[in-house]
Amino acid sequence: MKTENPTVQIVAISADQAGQRIDNFLRTQLKGVPKSMIYRIVRKGEVRVNKKRIKPEYKLEEGDQVRIPPVRVAEREDNAVSAKLDKVAALEAYILYEDDYLLILNKPSGTAVHGGSGLSFGVIEGLRALRPDARFLELVHRLDRDTSGVLLVAKKRSALRSLHEQLRLKGMQKDYLALVRGQWQSHCKVVQAPLLKNILQSGERIVRVNSEGKPSETRFKVEERFEHATLVKASPVTGRTHQIRVHAQHAGHPIAFDDRYGDREFDQQLRGTGLKRLFLHAAALRFEHPNTGETVRIEAPLDTQLRYCLQMLRKDAKPQ
Known part of the structure; x- marks a missing residue:
């Protein structure tokens, strides 16, 4: 990787590049340059x-002439990227589907979708390193760092616009699997509770049910029952930060190993199952392909830890 761009660049914005924020555009043009330097x-x-x-929030228009100054990248930034090469290579194994318009990943738990907030590595940075010839790679939506499962990435600006429109019109179906505390009541099929996002002094985001918050809706369906827990399918109608986690808590059934909205006593009850991560998994996604218009349904298998946890719970549930 070169450590500097020696001359000023003037880039004319094409129709495919139009519509994105200037800061996001610069991140694709100045690969390896820290976000803080771009700002x-x-x-x-x-x-x-x-x-x-x-x-930084300026949205580019077709025909715009963008002046990009020469930027020197410190050598230690290159070293930081090199240290992540194994993580980048490992992402290949998590790809569920790929064509000229889309890349769909089964995101592992513990990996952020993008760098920032002290994280130098995220899925999108990793994918750009994995696909250096891809002119365009952008997240269609996000998953919390500790949530695993289906993550949709657009490979063309036109695909991103189409998929964002489906999200806006609630045409995209997302189904999650969550292990929650206690016996979920079968009659509780929908949780509608407005959510308000708070930023603590530490910078941590906490979401609370609050009448002044944004309207939010999640549909729930019981998948399997255990002695002290229930496996539910959660389908968010809206897409608020931490929505499923807070709605589950609001219903009296926090998700297993949720470090912000969970119940430590419940987590202790699961000690023998080997579970050490948030049991929230984006299991399936249904949408219209942005090029063909065909309905696409992608399923992401549970990771080894979640599968083992369920096996142990089923074993305990069987009569001896």
């Missing part, structure tokens, strides 16, 4: 669009 050169006016200063 700094935008704030200082070193990046110009049509010879004018812009803000």
